[in-house]
Amino acid sequence: MRTLILPIGPPGAGKSTLTNGLQQFMTAIARPCSTANFDPANDNITYNAAFDVRELVNVEEVMEREELGPNGGVLWAMEEVEANFDWLEQQLDQCEETIVLDPPGQPELMVHHMALPRILQRLERAGYRIVVVQLLDSVVLTRPSLYLSSLLLCVRGMLHLPYPVVNVLTKIDNLKAVGGADLPFNLDFYTEVQDLQHLLPVLSAEQHSTGGGGGEKWERLNEALVSLVEDFGLVAFETLAVEDRQGMASLLKAIDRASGYVFAGARATDEEGRTLDDEASVWAQAMSEQWAGKMDVRDVQERWIERKEEYDEVERGQWEEEARLAGALPEQSAASVVKKHAEERGAEFVGDEDEDELVAEQRKWEAEREKGGGGGGTKVVRKG
Numbered sequence: 441m442r443t444l445i446l447p448i449g450p451p452g453a454g455k456s457t458l459t460n461g462l463q464q465f466m467t468a469i470a471r472p473c474s475t476a477n478f479d480p481a482n483d484n485i486t487y488n489a490a491f492d493v494r495e496l497v498n499v500e501e502v503m504e505r506e507e508l509g510p511n512g513g514v515l516w517a518m519e520e521v522e523a524n525f526d527w528l529e530q531q532l533d534q535c536e537e538t539i540v541l542d543p544p545g546q547p548e549l550m551v552h553h554m555a556l557p558r559i560l561q562r563l564e565r566a567g568y569r570i571v572v573v574q575l576l577d578s579v580v581l582t583r584p585s586l587y588l589s590s591l592l593l594c595v596r597g598m599l600h601l602p603y604p605v606v607n608v609l610t611k612i613d614n615l616k617a618v619g620g621a622d623l624p625f626n627l628d629f630y631t632e633v634q635d636l637q638h639l640l641p642v643l644s645a646e647q648h649s650t651g652g653g654g655g656e657k658w659e660r661l662n663e664a665l666v667s668l669v670e671d672f673g674l675v676a677f678e679t680l681a682v683e684d685r686q687g688m689a690s691l692l693k694a695i696d697r698a699s700g701y702v703f704a705g706a707r708a709t710d711e712e713g714r715t716l717d718d719e720a721s722v723w724a725q726a727m728s729e730q731w732a733g734k735m736d737v738r739d740v741q742e743r744w745i746e747r748k749e750e751y752d753e754v755e756r757g758q759w760e761e762e763a764r765l766a767g768a769l770p771e772q773s774a775a776s777v778v779k780k781h782a783e784e785r786g787a788e789f790v791g792d793e794d795e796d797e798l799v800a801e802q803r804k805w806e807a808e809r810e811k812g813g814g815g816g817g818t819k820v821v822r823k824g
C-alpha cells in the first residue's frame with residue numbers, strides 16, 4: 441500500500457521546503473520516496489520532482505485563457521486535475537512507495553473548495569494511504585489572537601480533509617528572532633493545546649491594547665472559541681526546523697504513525713509468540729512502549745529558544761569537525777573549536793578538549809539539571 445504525504449498550510453508556511461527536506465531525509469536513510477509538484481503556480485521547484493502538475497495545467501495559461509486572477513486560476517487548475525484524474529493516477533503509478541505531494545497554498549483549497557477533497561477521496565479508494573501534514577509558521581505564537589485563529593484554521597482543515605493529520609509549527613529555529621523568548625507561556629503550552637483557558641487573559645490584554653475588541657461580548661466569544669478547540673482535544677502540534685535532522689526524524693515518525701506506515705510489514709506476536717492478525721498487530725505496536733515517536737517539546741524549547749546560541753555554536757563546531765574530517769579544514773579537534781568559542785565569550789568550557797563536543801555539552805546540561813539549574817521544560821504553563 442502506498443503512502444501519500446500532503447503538506448498543507450497558508451502561503452509561505454513551508455510546504456515546498458518540507459517536501460524538499462523530506463526527500464533529502466528519506467534519501468539519506470535509504471527509504472524509497474518520490475516528491476511531486478502539485479502546485480500549478482510553482483515555477484521554482486527545489487526538489488527532484490517525479491512529476492510536475494504544470495505538465496498538465498499551468499496557472500498562467502489558465503489565467504489568460506479564462507480571464508481569472510491568480511487565486512481563481514489555481515482553483516480552476518485543481519478542477520482541471522480532477523477532470524484528468526487518470527493522468528494523475530498514471531504519474532503516481534510510477535512513483536515510489538512513499539510520495540510527498542507539494543500543493544498550492546490557497547486557503548480556499550483547504551477550507552471550502554471541493555476539488556482537492558474529491559481528488560483525495562478517489563486516491564484513497566484507489567488504495568493510497570493519505571496523511572495530511574498541516575503546517576503553520578510558528579510566528580503565529582507571538583500573538584494570542586493569531587494563535588487562536590490558527591487553531592480554528594487547523595480544525596477547519598481537519599474537517600475539510602478528513603484524513604489522519606499531523607499539525608506542525610514550522611520555522612521553530614526562527615521563533616526566537618521574532619519574539620519567541622518573550623512568550624507568556626512555555627512551548628509545550630502551545631504544542632499540547634490542553635490548558636487554553638490560560639490564554640484568555642492575554643487574549644483580552646492584546647485586544648484592549650490594539651483596540652481590536654475587548655468588552656464582555658468579546659470575552660464571551662473568546663471563551664466559546666477556546667472551549668471549542670479545547671473540549672474536542674483535536675489539535676496538537678509537532679515542531680519543525682527543517683534543517684534539524686533530529687526534528688525531521690521525529691516528524692517523519694509522527695507522519696508514519698499517523699499514516700500507519702510504521703506498522704505495515706512488521707507483525708507483532710502474542711505472549712506465546714504466535715503472530716497476531718493485522719488489526720491486533722497494528723494495535724499492539726501502536727501501544728508498544730518501545731515505540732519512540734516524538735521529540736520532547738521541552739528539548740525543542742531548550743534548543744531553539746532558551747539556549748539557542750549555545751546549541752548553534754555547538755552545531756557550528758560539529759559542522760566544522762565534519763568539514764575537517766572531510767579534509768576541508770586544518771587539523772583541529774571539534775572540542776577545541778567549542779573551547780575557543782567559549783573563551784571568546786568569556787564562558788566556562790566544560791569538557792575534555794579531545795572529547796566529542798556534543799558529549800561534553802550533554803554532560804554539562806545533565807550536571808546542571810541534577811543541580812536543578814537546567815533550562816528546558818518547566819511544568820508550569822505560565823511563565824513568571
Ligand SMILES: Nc1nc2c(ncn2[C@@H]2O[C@H](COP(=O)(O)OP(=O)(O)OP(=O)(O)O)[C@@H](O)[C@H]2O)c(=O)[nH]1
Pocket residue numbers: 449450451452453454455456457458479543544545546610611612613614680681682683
Ligand atoms: N528558518 C526557516 N525557514 C524556513 C523553514 N521552512 C521554510 N522556511 C522558509 O520559508 C519561506 C517559505 O517557504 P516555502 O516552502 O516556499 O513555503 P510554501 O508553504 O511552499 O509557500 P507557497 O508555495 O507560496 O504556498 C522560504 O523562504 C523558506 O526558506 C524552516 O524550517 N526554518
Ligand SMILES: [Mg+2]
Pocket residue numbers: 455456457479482542543
Ligand atoms: Mg510552495
